[in-house]
Amino acid sequence: MKRRPLHIAGQHMTSESILDRHTGPSTPARGAQRLEMVDFKHPDRRRQHYAPRACARFTDWLTADSVGAEILWGETETAAGNALKRLDTGEALTAVDWAALRDLAVLHWIRCPYTRNTSEAGWAEAQDEVQAQVQAEVDGAGRAPFEAAVAGHFGLHVAGPEGRRYFVDRLRAHAEAAHPHSVAMRHTVEGLFRDAKAAVASLAPLILTPQDPDDTFVTSDAAAFTISRTGGSPARRIGDPIADAEATIMPIGARHLLVLSAEPWPAVASPHLVRSLNLWQALHAYRRVYGVPGGAWARDVPLWVEARKLRRAPEPDDPADP
Template identity: 30%
Template sequence: MKAAHISKQHLVSQVLLRQFAMPGPKGSCWQLLPFDVWNPERRQKLKGPRACGAAKDFVPFDSASAEDLWGSVETRVPAALAAVHAGTPFADPRHVEVLRDLVVLHYVRSHRYRGVYTNAFETVSVKLRSKLIRQYPEQVRREALYQTGLHIPGSNSLGSFTERLIKQSETTQDFETGKLFRTSIENMFNKVRAMAAAKWHLEVLTPQSGQFLIGDNPAVTVRTDVTPFSYNMAVGDAHSMVLPIGPRHLLALGPKNVLGSIPRAVVDELNTVQILASDRYVYMHPRSGLEKFARAKSRQQQAERVNH
């Protein structure tokens, strides 16, 4: 029997969000602080991990298939996190593998990737329309006559019918239903996973002071040869891919396995990247003291958008 569609899908794994949470009053459910970077002046309210980092119908078609793929990584994360907390993440190669996969998972299962996918499909559709009109006008006119019984005289009508042909195609129908996205995101995960395994090892970094926060696009490609750090470049152009996994730990893909600490200035740079790369929210430990920092960076980002 086919598994039921899952509408509420977590893009940030709950196992990670729980690392940023603390028990509520009188031992109630664990809570963390979501910060709305679109509305930095809004009073932020504590929420449980289940209420954070999720999107409705992110994979709208056959979501159970994607959830099974994500689950193949996420079910192995608690043991790997326990090794990180114990200071022994490299004692078992399986922990290194799952933590690296966790970074890749959050890079692909993201608002950012869906935006790239959508823009790419729309760009290809526009190019295909132009190509059909330019290289195959007579074939398009014959198809229009066959489908409608009408002769298409001008370029505008030809363009309109070409759009109709593209919308009728199986690929476009699969795009509209979400079937194409589900296939694309699963294939991309497997592709980047293999690339990361071949190219990168794992760095487990702790702050010398301060704490990390985590955004709703939490795995981010970065270049660290400039300040402020540049981010969201193609994987092949990046120095690393980073993922906070708790207030006191961050994973970075790098040239060798490293267990190290980083100064407060670098922590601030990485937290800034999380804020700027977020779709809308960042999440932090309620006692981290990072709300003021997030508010200042969000205001700065809004001001820069207005000026541009």
Template identity: 30%
Template sequence: MGTVQQTSRQHLVSQVLLKQFAMPGPKGSGWQLLPFDLDNPGRLHKLRSPRACGWAEDFVAFDSASAEELWGSVERRTPAALSAVHAGTPFADPLHVTVLCDLMALHYVRSRHYHEVHTDAFERTRAGLADELISTFPEELRREALRETGLHLSGPGALSAFAERLIQRSSVVHDHQSGKLFRTSIEKVFSKVRKMASAWHLEILTPEAGQFLLGDNPALTVHMEETTITYGMAIGDAQALVLPIGPKHLLAAGPKNLMRTVPQALVDRLNLLQVHAAERYVYMHPKSGLEAFTAIATQQRTDQKHP
């Protein structure tokens, strides 16, 4: 029996999506796009292939094959749906809407943001577990300590230390450390969000002027007011989930299926969110002319983080 292959370099931003922001490079160099390093905005930003962008090392660190197959089930169907968007006929086939909604769900879940949410939730639960064990099962802990160590634990400090020892040896902690717990969680949450997405309608926004760019945390929950857009709330509290799918198209979960043109002011606000929500990189078409905009947005982002 063969062994399962672990994929170390895992794309958090699908290559099929990154390619939408690329153009053919010099002869023999293939498709290229412009990654902008938000940590080093003043450096010379060089063109890269979609394959070289939007990835993380061992994002799913345990048996990534099942997760990769799950992502692939969406990504393999994406090119046809994107072609329909470019042709102006995304709603002619209901399957295209399904695929595009799945693509939003995929990038919402397969993200550094979700990894942080998962890790924070585990750590909060883990922090209070020893006290809960001591409060609920004090005598059982003492008996187990006596069986394992031959010692009678009486003080709260000793009992707490033994409870921590049991927790550290538990299968749940082991699965968290190995990455198995995260892989199981992300697959379950993706299935849940995908089911939610099946009830969504789809708005496809096209710029009146300018272009969209793409961050490395690209699928964002948003709430839009007349002059402001906030992002990052729980999906159930959001007004929409948005995802740029090319320089001239952005997906948004909306009240009905439609394509509409939006003013450059809204394009700029949506691009600003991509910059602020990104971990480190945003990606743009090499001829977009968005480098100066991104440099200014990066400074605003820095000022907000370090007032």
């Protein structure tokens, strides 16, 4: 029996089926269904149109058993796909359908570049702390047994503080090779998925549609996001943990947006609310936003670009695909 591969290099951050639902006829592609992309790394470039398969992919988001994760994601996406078909035909959604859509939003909240970056940063910080503790020990009371162990294992004399730092660095490299961050993250994402599903299980989902027939929602390479109130201000804070947020939001199509919230939301989104939701999506995006070609949303791109500059964070380099 042929063994299945354990790794898929190019992994979609946003489901291809969701990207499909944001497409429209593209003149450059002779009427084929495409997405118009805004790349915040190069906002002044002419916006290109892409097929959904080429969009919102991230190279090596997971490197340990990424195929196993894709199978888990696939089960969620299949269940949600059945619910979306019923939504498109006007059928009433069942409790199973609503649960599948909740799971889809949770999946996208976890499966995004920010999760990997946060995990990597936390892992590196923990490793630095442990290394500092080990270094302090071998520079202090543990110096003699450490140097004796190095001499016995490598046949080398440890030459002062620099020598001890060198061998502690080597120990860290061996430890990271034996238990890399990728393995830890593979387990972390499954735990996050389970915990986040539990956090939103009691929330009543709602699907918003734009009031104006010309308005559409955009999606991005970090499609699901959370918002929270900032004191008494009407402004919203983006990116709180899903269990603490006022609402979890995910566009599930150009004309449909899913909201998970304990607070009431209107079922029909006014033009102002659509523009606000698209702005929040653009602010939360890792680097790229996708929308219907030639959509009304494009008028707000200059506003999005300036708003992202106010975050005082450089636009990332690493997403490898459109």
